[in-house]
Amino acid sequence: MDADQFMRRMFRVFLVSLFVLGNCGLLYAADGGIDFLDDAFYEETPKEDAVKDPFEGMNRVVFTFNDYAFMWVMNPVATGYSELLPSDIRGSIANFFYNLQEPMRAVNSLLQVRFADAGTLLARFAINSVGGVGGLGDPATLMGFQKVEASFCQTLYTWGVPDGIFLMIPLMGPTTLRDVSGGLVDRFSVTPFYYSWAAGWEESVGIFMGKEVNNLSLHLGEYEKMKEMSVDSYTAVRDGFYQHRRQRWEASVVYDQAENTIERQLE
Amino acid sequence: MQNFRCSLLFFLSLFLLSAVTRVSAAAPPDPTEQLKPVIDKVVGLLKDTEFRKRPIVDQSEVIVKIVSERFDFREMSKRVMGKQWRKLSTEQQDQFVALFTKLLQYVYIGQVDGYLDKKVEFAQQRIKRDRAEVKTLIVGENKTIPVSYIMILRKDTWMAYDIAVEGVSLIRNYMEQISTVLRDDKFPGLISMLEKKIAKLEAGEKDE
DSSP states (O other): OHHHHHHHHHHHHHHHHHHHHHHHHHHHHHHSSOOTTSTHHHHSOOTTTTSBOTTHHHHHHHHHHHHHHIIIIIHHHHHHHHHHSOHHHHHHHHHHHHHHTHHHHHHHHHHTTOHHHHHHHHHHHHHHHHTTTTTTSOHHHHTTOOOOOOOHHHHHHHTTOOOOBEEEETTTEEEEHHHHHHHHHHHHTTHHHHHHHOSSHHHHHHHHHHHHHHHHHTTTTHHHHHHHHOSSHHHHHHHHHHHHHHHHHTTOOOTTOHHHHHHHHHO | OHHHHHHHHHHHHHHHHHHHHHHHTSSOOOHHHHHHHHHHHHHHHHHOHHHHTSOHHHHHHHHHHHHTTTBOHHHHHHHHHGGGGGGSOHHHHHHHHHHHHHHHHHHHHHHHHHTTTSEEEEEEEEEETTEEEEEEEEEOSSOEEEEEEEEEEETTEEEEEEEEETTEEHHHHHHHHHHHHHHHHHHHHHHHHHHHHHHHHHHHHHTO
């Protein structure tokens, strides 16, 4: 009888401790976005992967199309282009386009109530436009103004707009319903810059394509490697997209600057 | 009265237990110190042109022997399977571990191969109880890629069970893929798919 009672009590204590420990785990996961050291990361379905993919069949068809388009058109073009120009020049071109987007990033970080980041972004834009010869160089990073990410997609996310459904867009790749609209705003917000130099829409498209090819030329071989090592490349791309996005947004922390991070959190 | 004594005994033992675990955790080995020689060895081997002339199957065998010292492939396979792991028979588990380990080897060699002209820097480490994250930076011309090794403490050795490249967990990514394959093709389908994949990787590399 006593032994029985004892066992029952043990069980109750066990339950209580489980509950307490379980909550600790949740706390850890809540403060810093992702924590790889927490087993919950591997055991629970993260909220992104719970985003519905009702059009999986269609998305897979688009994915196959994108795969062909990439392997037969985009990749050869970018490879040829990468042989024409040395990587530092291509890096400068990428910097130039990145710099054009900087004011829009500042606006978005204001919309997300990240005032310190907005200041950093404006400083980056000013320094790189003047000191970096129109944004070709990136002296701001050397001066301690690290790159900060802030897109309209992220603004919508901060405002609580849900992802909706997962979509694979022809020639654009993985996204969600919310990010399609956010992405369009981000892209069109810089087109006035293109219009002021371009003679017509054809030239604007040309500039846009040039930018995309240039960016791709800096990431050659990454997609092939991913495909080579995956058992289901569609799912690999979908999960990679979610993980990468979460990393950029929730833990938008400069990697090797721990002190900087703490300061930013204190602000 | 007896109840009281029982619960007293219970809490006392809990207290003692926590004290013991604290003592044993007082001086854990340094994860970076344990990981670094293995990574350096692999990078050194892959840079060695004599070694690279050997067939890819040979190369991966040598590398796996070195890497197994620090990488827990069984743990990786278990995590990748998620809840499905317990539903598999022991033979199925072993079969999956063997195949998945092979796939990871080729993936790892491929990854390291891409980084050979770059410099690997050990940045910082973070320890939480029996888990550790060793952050490394792969410094290239235009770009620095953060690569984290996630490790678990087994007795007095740290064993890696996940690699996160630019914040993307490899194991988490495989988990999603494998659950999709299991949904569509069940376990035999997954095994034959892995076999095909490995055959392709072994053959594909030989052509070079």
